[in-house]
Amino acid sequence: xxxxxxxxxxxxxxxxxxxxxxxxxxxxxxxxxxxxxxxxxxxxxxxxxxxxxxxxxxxxxxxxxxxxxxxxxxxxxxxxxxxxxxxxxxxxxxxxxxxxxxxxxxxxxxxxxxxxxxxxxxxxxxxxxxxxxxxxxxxxxxxxxxxxxxxxxxxxxxxxxxxxxxxxxxxxxxxxxxxxxxxxxxxxxxxxxxxxxxxxxxxxxxxxxxxxxxxxxxxxxxxxxxxxxxxxxxxxxxxxxxxxxxxxxxxxxxxxxxxxxxxxxxxxxxxxxxxxxxxxxxxxxxxxxxxxxxxxxxxxxxxxxxxxxxxxxxxxxxxxxxxxxxxxxxxxxxxxxxxxxxxxxxxxxxxxxxxxxxxxxxxxxxxx
Amino acid sequence: xxxxxxxxxxxxxxxxxxxxxxxxxxxxxxxxxxxxxxxxxxxxxxxxxxxxxxxxxxxxxxxxxxxxxxxxxxxxxxxxxxxxxxxxxxxxxxxxxxxxxxxxxxxxxxxxxxxxxxxxxxxxxxxxxxxxxxxxxxxxxxxxxxxxxxxxxxxxxxxxxxxxxxxxxxxxxxxxxxxxxxxxxxxxxxxxxxxxxxxxxxxxxxxxxxxxxxxxxxxxxxxxxxxxxxxxxxxxxxxxxxxxxxxxxxxxxxxxxxxxxxxxxxxxxxxxxxxxxxxxxxxxxxxxxxxxxxxxxxxxxxxxxxxxxxxxxxxxxxxxxxxxxxxxxxxxxxxxxxxxxxxxxxxxxxxxxxxxxxxxxxxxxxxxxxxxxxxxxxxxxxxxxxxxxxxxxxxxxxxxxxxxxxxxxxxxxxxxxxxxxxxxxxxxxxxxxxxxxxxxxxxxxxxxxxxxxxxxxxxxxxxxxxxxxxxxxxxxxxxxxxxxxxxxxxxxxxxxxxxxxxxxxxxxxxx
Numbered sequence: 001x002x003x004x005x006x007x008x009x010x011x012x013x014x015x016x017x018x019x020x021x022x023x024x025x026x027x028x029x030x031x032x033x034x035x036x037x038x039x040x041x042x043x044x045x046x047x048x049x050x051x052x053x054x055x056x057x058x059x060x061x062x063x064x065x066x067x068x069x070x071x072x073x074x075x076x077x078x079x080x081x082x083x084x085x086x087x088x089x090x091x092x093x094x095x096x097x098x099x100x101x102x103x104x105x106x107x108x109x110x111x112x113x114x115x116x117x118x119x120x121x122x123x124x125x126x127x128x129x130x131x132x133x134x135x136x137x138x139x140x141x142x143x144x145x146x147x148x149x150x151x152x153x154x155x156x157x158x159x160x161x162x163x164x165x166x167x168x169x170x171x172x173x174x175x176x177x178x179x180x181x182x183x184x185x186x187x188x189x190x191x192x193x194x195x196x197x198x199x200x201x202x203x204x205x206x207x208x209x210x211x212x213x214x215x216x217x218x219x220x221x222x223x224x225x226x227x228x229x230x231x232x233x234x235x236x237x238x239x240x241x242x243x244x245x246x247x248x249x250x251x252x253x254x255x256x257x258x259x260x261x262x263x264x265x266x267x268x269x270x271x272x273x274x275x276x277x278x279x280x281x282x283x284x285x286x287x288x289x290x291x292x293x294x295x296x297x298x299x300x301x302x303x304x305x306x307x308x309x310x311x312x313x314x315x316x317x318x319x320x321x322x323x324x325x326x327x328x329x330x331x332x333x334x335x336x337x338x339x340x341x342x343x344x345x346x347x348x349x350x351x352x353x354x355x356x357x358x359x360x361x362x363x364x365x366x367x368x
Numbered sequence: 369x370x371x372x373x374x375x376x377x378x379x380x381x382x383x384x385x386x387x388x389x390x391x392x393x394x395x396x397x398x399x400x401x402x403x404x405x406x407x408x409x410x411x412x413x414x415x416x417x418x419x420x421x422x423x424x425x426x427x428x429x430x431x432x433x434x435x436x437x438x439x440x441x442x443x444x445x446x447x448x449x450x451x452x453x454x455x456x457x458x459x460x461x462x463x464x465x466x467x468x469x470x471x472x473x474x475x476x477x478x479x480x481x482x483x484x485x486x487x488x489x490x491x492x493x494x495x496x497x498x499x500x501x502x503x504x505x506x507x508x509x510x511x512x513x514x515x516x517x518x519x520x521x522x523x524x525x526x527x528x529x530x531x532x533x534x535x536x537x538x539x540x541x542x543x544x545x546x547x548x549x550x551x552x553x554x555x556x557x558x559x560x561x562x563x564x565x566x567x568x569x570x571x572x573x574x575x576x577x578x579x580x581x582x583x584x585x586x587x588x589x590x591x592x593x594x595x596x597x598x599x600x601x602x603x604x605x606x607x608x609x610x611x612x613x614x615x616x617x618x619x620x621x622x623x624x625x626x627x628x629x630x631x632x633x634x635x636x637x638x639x640x641x642x643x644x645x646x647x648x649x650x651x652x653x654x655x656x657x658x659x660x661x662x663x664x665x666x667x668x669x670x671x672x673x674x675x676x677x678x679x680x681x682x683x684x685x686x687x688x689x690x691x692x693x694x695x696x697x698x699x700x701x702x703x704x705x706x707x708x709x710x711x712x713x714x715x716x717x718x719x720x721x722x723x724x725x726x727x728x729x730x731x732x733x734x735x736x737x738x739x740x741x742x743x744x745x746x747x748x749x750x751x752x753x754x755x756x757x758x759x760x761x762x763x764x765x766x767x768x769x770x771x772x773x774x775x776x777x778x779x780x781x782x783x784x785x786x787x788x789x790x791x792x793x794x795x796x797x798x799x800x801x802x803x804x805x806x807x808x809x810x811x812x813x814x815x816x817x818x819x820x821x822x823x824x825x826x827x828x829x830x831x832x833x834x835x836x837x838x839x840x841x842x843x844x845x846x847x848x849x850x851x852x853x854x855x856x857x858x859x860x861x862x863x864x865x866x867x868x869x870x871x872x873x874x875x876x877x878x879x
Binding site: 229230231232234237238241242244245247248249250251252 | 672673674699700701702703704712714716718719720721722723724725726730733734735737738742743744745
């Protein structure tokens, strides 16, 4: 009799966490996601433009690898994005939500251009590039340590703080552009030292972007070793996982927060330096180009593993360069390319859900 | 009589996995009466109340309201049956005023008229003698005021059955008296009131009847008029059960850790440690008993260097140098740098003692990774240690590179205890080391503690099962409300004696 009062309320879909997926299982899920994404993109392309989707994909590839010039342009974008991604990684691994990489990079770029403009010809040219690098690193480091200090000392919200620092950095650049205008009234800085090429990163093997690529490749390996094998990297993991545990084993949490953000900022400074000295030879308010935010996605998608970040940043850059190519090759509005990029990212980010969670649908049970 | 019952539970059973939280529990709360539900921690009081208020759904059993069987599937159902629950942790919106919180979520067909509501709130306050300012914001309120808002909230919605989960835990004695006056008035107005508590004197002074739970099982109900502290304690702790835990006579006892008159307040400003003094000897196991939240955690954390103390001293006598050193307000790192070999198995294993997402090897390094001048960590020794612990303590795991979060509770604990004793400590503190462990794992832990005691370690064991405390420990210190209410010899003490000490309130000054 009492059995009648037994009710079960099983929901239609049950989502539960899982952490038992093998590495090949999770890569299989990701591969399926990409295939699905390409299929959906194909359908959307046909519906919107009537173009043959295969030729669109081919054009995407060509946009990245078609010519040596395109390849190097892609590598340049890749190395810059990867550099900023490496910068945000230690902070995010520590669960310090640094969304100020944009501003930190910009301030680094600003310091770099300031040195280029103000010091060229006044100090030996062999010294100029090291001075530019140090200035960029120090400026970005300060930009990152300020919010870290306030977080450690007063528990301020780092997300808001770093975000607002972005705007200050941008205004600072606008302000400086007024003084450095070239030509007058153009409201831009123009190419700095376009004749003397002072403070420009030298080209390697005839490739002007090669130096940036080499630097970032080295940084990737160093960051991987730092996070995986160094004591400081270990402390970052512990603080990120549980501040209580960190305190329990005697880690000075405040010190780790500030130190890690200093590293994060310094790397943003390197990125700023590479942008100005190695690539643009100029500065605008959009020199960082939103990379400070894209980098967060690169870092998360790679689960904070610097080696995987090569792949995830390649994916993002590939989509961007490819999108640009589609737009020009088929004379399309750039928005179509953006839609395709959006669909692909949606599937890839969405696949992470299926790797982390199990989905079970309600199975019909016979009533007893 | 049965027409008088506002709510009746029959044979309610609820299990979580393999743990039985409630087994065949029967309860009746009458209109115009106050029923106390009494029990130790983990006796299933809160689970039971959560089933009445629709948060959990029972596995089996029946619930009757006004003599009719009902099904309570959700908090909304509970509310429709005029059941109101006042949780231990308030569920209020900080930036809203009292009145806004009270009417939050209310469905009113006649439009939303704040004036009308304020008037009703004032009426309710007047009727029961609440002291409440409807316009005051929650974040400006004291704990007691917030509680008042919670109570008015359920009354405003017309609750006839009120459940209060440990309502006095956060109140001062004066505030408690005020709350009791209000509860009596509500009782006189015909409400059925259920209060969950483990404070005996409150039970005796407030309620009409008491129902006692022990380890999820229903022990019985008696009228308060027929009860006294001894009877209730006996019902609560039960008869002594023999566990056959091995115990040696302590040997070579020396004063290892002398705690004298330490005081500590928490972030909210209330006293959590009140003038605590004791001594832990080498070669003995000192048990610490008490209701949860009586200061056990704070006491151990003070010794480990994780709590700031107001005053007092914690003296460590180094067995090697013979020197006495004060550990008070030192950081864990300073304590280690002083050469004090203090090991601590905290209550929160994955939140404090270990890092859940790291593998066993990396968790082994937590204490020792700093060793050496190199800037890189060495994973060789931790790996050996991990393998050794897995082997010796029989940790069930695929390998040493498995994240500890994937291990079962008992294995997690073996990893943690194994690491803590691997540094050959002179003082070993363990907080609830067998909580949630099966019998075999529990005995493994008891054996490890005994082994340490034999080696001359001063072991401090915080436990909740009195049978275990009585058989494992040499002495038992009982905490109550942040003070030491007694230190007894575990070989001669009885369960009732400890139970009484646990519920003993600090002597109130008589005028």
